Amino acid sequence: xxxRVLIPTPLRPYTGQQDAVELEGGTVGEILSALTTxxxxxxxxxxxxxxxxxxxxxxxxxxxxxxxxxxEATALKSGDVVSIxxxxxxxxxxxxxxxxxxxxxxxxxxxxxHLILPxxxxxxxxxxxxxxxxxxxxxxxxxxxxxxxxxxxxxxIGIIDFDAVDASNLQRQILHSTPDVGRSKLQSARExxxxxxxxVRIETYEAALTSANALGLFREYDxxxxxxxxxxxxxxxxxxxxxxxxxxxxxxIFRFEGQASVFATKGGxxxxxxxxxxxxxxxxxxxxxxxxxxxLPGVIGxxxxxxxxxxxLGAGTTLAGRLLLYDAWKMKFRELKLRRDPECPVCGDHxxxxxxxxxxxxxxxxxxxxxxxxxxALPPELExxxxxxxxxxxxxxxxxxxxxxxxxxxxxxRIPDSTLIPLGQLPARLSxxxxxxxxxxxxxxxxxxxxxxxxxxxxxxxxxRNLKGGILAWIDRVDPTLPKY
Amino acid sequence: xxxxxxxxxGVRATAITAKAGEAIRIHGAADFPDExxxxxxxxxxxxxxxxxxKNTTSGGAARRFRIGPDGYRAAEAxxxxxxxxxxxxxxxxxxxxxxxxxxxxEHAWPNLTYVIISVNGGVPGAITVWHLRDDRSGFDEGExxxxxxx
Numbered sequence: 001x002x003x004r005v006l007i008p009t010p011l012r013p014y015t016g017q018q019d020a021v022e023l024e025g026g027t028v029g030e031i032l033s034a035l036t037t038x039x040x041x042x043x044x045x046x047x048x049x050x051x052x053x054x055x056x057x058x059x060x061x062x063x064x065x066x067x068x069x070x071x072e073a074t075a076l077k078s079g080d081v082v083s084i085x086x087x088x089x090x091x092x093x094x095x096x097x098x099x100x101x102x103x104x105x106x107x108x109x110x111x112x113x114h115l116i117l118p119x120x121x122x123x124x125x126x127x128x129x130x131x132x133x134x135x136x137x138x139x140x141x142x143x144x145x146x147x148x149x150x151x152x153x154x155x156x157i158g159i160i161d162f163d164a165v166d167a168s169n170l171q172r173q174i175l176h177s178t179p180d181v182g183r184s185k186l187q188s189a190r191e192x193x194x195x196x197x198x199x200v201r202i203e204t205y206e207a208a209l210t211s212a213n214a215l216g217l218f219r220e221y222d223x224x225x226x227x228x229x230x231x232x233x234x235x236x237x238x239x240x241x242x243x244x245x246x247x248x249x250x251x252x253i254f255r256f257e258g259q260a261s262v263f264a265t266k267g268g269x270x271x272x273x274x275x276x277x278x279x280x281x282x283x284x285x286x287x288x289x290x291x292x293x294x295x296l297p298g299v300i301g302x303x304x305x306x307x308x309x310x311x312x313l314g315a316g317t318t319l320a321g322r323l324l325l326y327d328a329w330k331m332k333f334r335e336l337k338l339r340r341d342p343e344c345p346v347c348g349d350h351x352x353x354x355x356x357x358x359x360x361x362x363x364x365x366x367x368x369x370x371x372x373x374x375x376x377a378l379p380p381e382l383e384x385x386x387x388x389x390x391x392x393x394x395x396x397x398x399x400x401x402x403x404x405x406x407x408x409x410x411x412x413x414r415i416p417d418s419t420l421i422p423l424g425q426l427p428a429r430l431s432x433x434x435x436x437x438x439x440x441x442x443x444x445x446x447x448x449x450x451x452x453x454x455x456x457x458x459x460x461x462x463x464x465r466n467l468k469g470g471i472l473a474w475i476d477r478v479d480p481t482l483p484k485y
Numbered sequence: 486x487x488x489x490x491x492x493x494x495g496v497r498a499t500a501i502t503a504k505a506g507e508a509i510r511i512h513g514a515a516d517f518p519d520e521x522x523x524x525x526x527x528x529x530x531x532x533x534x535x536x537x538x539k540n541t542t543s544g545g546a547a548r549r550f551r552i553g554p555d556g557y558r559a560a561e562a563x564x565x566x567x568x569x570x571x572x573x574x575x576x577x578x579x580x581x582x583x584x585x586x587x588x589x590x591e592h593a594w595p596n597l598t599y600v601i602i603s604v605n606g607g608v609p610g611a612i613t614v615w616h617l618r619d620d621r622s623g624f625d626e627g628e629x630x631x632x633x634x635x
Contacts, residue, residue, distance in 0.1 A: 009561065009571045010594040044621060045595055056592050058554040065554070086557050089542070090589035090599075091520060091549035092578040127545075219580070222547075244606065245518025245547075245579065266519050266546075314545040 003031055003076055006083040014041045028059060029072030031082055046084070056087040101129050101155075107199060111153050124313045125153060131312035133249075134158040134221040136209055136237055138185040140287070140297030141227030141251050141304060143175040148305040149225075150193040150200045154312065157193065158221055160205040161185045168485065172294035209233055211356035214240040223308045225249045227301065229286060231278040232359040238263060238271035239356055242346045247320075249307045251300040254284070256293050256329035258300035261319045261338065262307050264347065268320040273341040278363040282448055289445065296328050378451050382458075384441055384465045386474045392439065393417075399439035402464070404453045405471075409445060413482040415474055423449045426456060435462045443467035443474070445485075497627040499572075499598050499614045501525075501532040506631065508535040509602050510609035513577035517607045519546035520577050524560035525598055527572035531632055532598070535575055536563045549588070550576045573598030580605055583613040585624045593617040593624070600629075 002022045007015050015021055023038070025031035032053075036043040048054050059066045060083040066074045076082070103111070103125060114120045114128075131154045135142040138161040149157050163185050165176040173185075180188035186204040193202050207213060209228075218224055218240050226237045226248055234252070241248040241264035248263040250271060263270045303324065310316035323336040345352045392399055393416075403410060403418040410420045421429050423444070433440065440462065444450040447470040454466045467474070475482045505525070512521045512535065519540060526534040538560060542551040552560070552574065564571040574597065578586075583603035585593075593599065595617050603610040615624040 008557070010596040013596050041619070056594075060554070085554040086594055087554055088522070088552040088557060088574050088594065088597075089550065089592040090576055090586065091542075092547075092581040092586060266516070314543065 001026060001076065001078060004081045005031060005035060006081065008084055008086050010086065011042060011045065011084065014039045014045075026076060027072065028061060028066050028074045028076065028082060031076065032059070032072065056089050058085045058087055059083070060085055101126060103129065107153065110197075110199070114152070119315060120313065124315070127314070128153050128309065128312055129155040131223070132156040132158065132221045133223045133225055133308050133312070134160065134218065135225045135227055136233070137161055137227035137229065138173070138175055138189045139163070139169065139227060139229060140172045140253060140292065141301040142225070143173045143189075144298045144301035145225050145227060145249075145251075145305040145308070146175060146189060146193055147196060148302055149308060150197045150202075152305070152309055153197065154200065154309070156201045156203060156221075158203040158205065158217070159186060159189055160207060160209055160217065161189075162206055162208050168288075172292065172297050174298070209236060211236060211359065214356060215244060218244050218246055221246065223247050223249055223311045225251075225304050225308055227251065227304070230363075230365075231284075232363040232365050234271060235278065235362060236356065236359045239346050239353060242270050243355070247311050247318075249304040249311065251297075251304040253292055253296050253300050254287065255290055256296060256327060258296050258326045258328070260300050260303045260307070260324045260326070261322060262311070263320075265311075265318070265320040267340065269338040269340040270344060270347040272346050273344045274323065274338055276341075276344070281364040282452075289448070293328055296326075299326060299328065378454060378466055382454055382463075382465050383468050385468055386478050389415075389441060389467060389474070390478050392441075397439070398437065399441060400434050400437040402433060402440065402442045402450075402453065403444070403471075404442060404449050405444050409485070412485050413471060413475070415443065415471060415479075418443070423453055426453055430457075430460055430462075433457065433462060433464075440464035441467055444470050446470040446472050497616060497625065498630050499532065499600075499627050500530060500630045500632055501600075501614075502632045505532050505535045506612060506629075508537075509575050509600065509612060512537050513602045513604040513609045514607055516540070516546075516577065517604045518579045520548070520550040520579060522550040522552055522574060522576040524552075524563060524574055525572045525600060526560075526564045526567050526569050528567060528569035532572050532600075533569065534563075534567060536560060538574075547579060571597075573600065575600035575602065577602045577604045583611045585615050589615075590617070590621070590624060593621070595619060595621075598627075599624070 002024055004020055005023055006020050012019060023031050023034040025034050046057050061074055061080050111125050114125050115122055133149055133154050135146050138159050146157055165180045165183055165185055165188060167181050169176060175192050176188045186206055190202045190204055214236055224237060224241050224246050228234050238248060247265050250263050251260045307318050310318050321338050323338050325334040340347060342349045401418040403420045404423040406422050421432060442450040442453045442464050447466060447468055451466045454464050457464045475484050512523060522540050523535050523537040525532045526536055538552050538556040540546050540550045541553045542549040560571050578601055583601040599615040602612045614627040614629050616627055617624055
């Protein structure tokens with residue numbers, strides 16, 4: 001039976017420019033065989049070396065792809081028209097490390113629970129093996145994220161951090177163990193991750209992320225996992241991701257609450273669409289000041305790892321366009337819709353930020369080297385030192401020492417003879433401050449909250465001085481027997 | 486009237502209008518960091534239109550593009566509608582040079598014009614043109630001759 005076969009433009013030079021030919025055959029396979037017999041040059045373009053149809057060659061019977069019929073065994077009825085329809089595919093050259101590598105037998109065994117998931121499978125696992133994720137920070141969020149990325153077989157994990165392990169990190173930063181206290185976080189991270197999965201390459205960068213190094217570093221990675229603990233670096237990570245078109249698996253934590261999203265995907269919002277401006281410095285306390293439930297970053301960091309893995313797989317539904325809010329105290333998850341802001345200075349329609357800026361300045365962070373006093377600092381006559389306080393106590397002169405920390409902090413350690421009025425209660429309890437005391441000194445943990453208290457007292461006509469460095473300086477320089485927190 | 490820059494001897498020349506070239510640049514920048522792709526429509530031997538098509542790859546659009554059979558048919562239809570022919574396809578290489586990759590070669594069709602644009606950090610760069618050798622052993626680079634009069 002003769003059937004009409006439609007020839008696409010690129011193959012017509014082999015059929016004498018005919019756009020259709022009539023061929024005999026009862027099945028699609030027979031027709032194609034007749035076609036490549038008559039026009040032998042067609043064969044190498046339609047069939048791969050293994051004799052199978054190239055996968056970008058689509059064959060249709062009328063309107064149906066033969067892949068959904070009986071493939072080449074599909075029988076033809078009178079009047080059926082066979083069409084050859086190209087798919088056109090290609091792509092950028094992939095660097096050697098990014099060519100999806102084969103899995104070794106040991107890897108097949110290690111990742112077998114991934115491999116039997118149809119959504120991952122061997123192809124997905126190879127993508128993870130070729131994948132490169134940069135963790136910004138090896139702290140609360142970076143720890144669980146890096147551990148799960150390494151366990152999952154993400155081929156290259158980069159970590160940038162410049163801190164040493166402190167005993168107060170161990171409550172949540174599970175990359176580091178008790179014997180690691182005092183060591184570089186990168187060292188303990190590398191050892192822990194390599195022990196978990198020696199197949200994974202760990203790249204470490206002992207540096208602070210800056211506007212000078214961010215673009216060069218991020219360019220080497222597929223996904224950036226933001227585990228930073230301050231606004232300046234968070235905006236830096238965001239802007240660098242947008243400028244390079246790299247997805248940002250974002251997470252942040254405070255006390256009992258966490259957030260996660262995916263920023264800077266194509267067409268999706270960025271961190272600046274959500275928060276165009278940083279909060280005034282000092283308004284949002286850090287985890288060191290406000291505390292954090294240790295297991296909270298475990299939840300948020302593993303969400304960031306999950307999003308990174310889906311981004312590498314190029315599958316699943318990510319948090320792009322959604323902000324996930326988690327309250328560990330109430331055990332509630334909520335979700336907010338996020339939209340790209342067309343007015344966003346970085347990812348909007350008419351971006352004004354086209355290169356990285358000074359993020360410390362943007363966030364109002366004082367430069368430690370600046371000669372001028374940072375904005376908001378108290379004049380020197382409203383400050384005092386722990387040494388002066390020690391001398392004052394020894395002199396026997398009367399003074400009033402006000403502690404504006406929270407009661408639980410007061411329980412941990414206190415300077416003798418201090419009176420506790422938490423900063424938040426101070427406006428309502430001003431009458432408890434003896435305005436006629438010859439000397440009033442205010443302290444908190446590090447001196448930030450007490451500076452606010454000094455200003456507040458001053459507005460009410462009470463002159464007080466701020467203890468520079470707070471109780472931490474007192475412990476360091478006067479009474480090392482007190483516990484530090 | 487158009488002005489034409491002649492191609493070097495021995496190199497296959499592909500004529501394209503500045504307008505079509507500009508459309509490729511705009512599409513490449515708009516889809517960055519993903520790869521963009523589209524059809525090249527020729528009238529009287531000159532590529533006069535770059536017709537954007539959907540990148541339907543499932544392999545990560547940052548490094549891959551795919552125009553499925555529906556897209557191909559849409560391209561043929563667009564060429565007929567414009568009174569021209571389907572000359573080939575264009576795609577972008579985000580943050581990579583405008584040279585065909587082994588993957589491009591593996592998936593190439595003969596007798597089509599392949600235009601590649603390099604887009605670096607969202608900024609469109611070099612545009613090059615390539616033709617598959619008949620024995621599929623590689624691509625030969627052609628030369629674009631720009632027509633400004635359209």
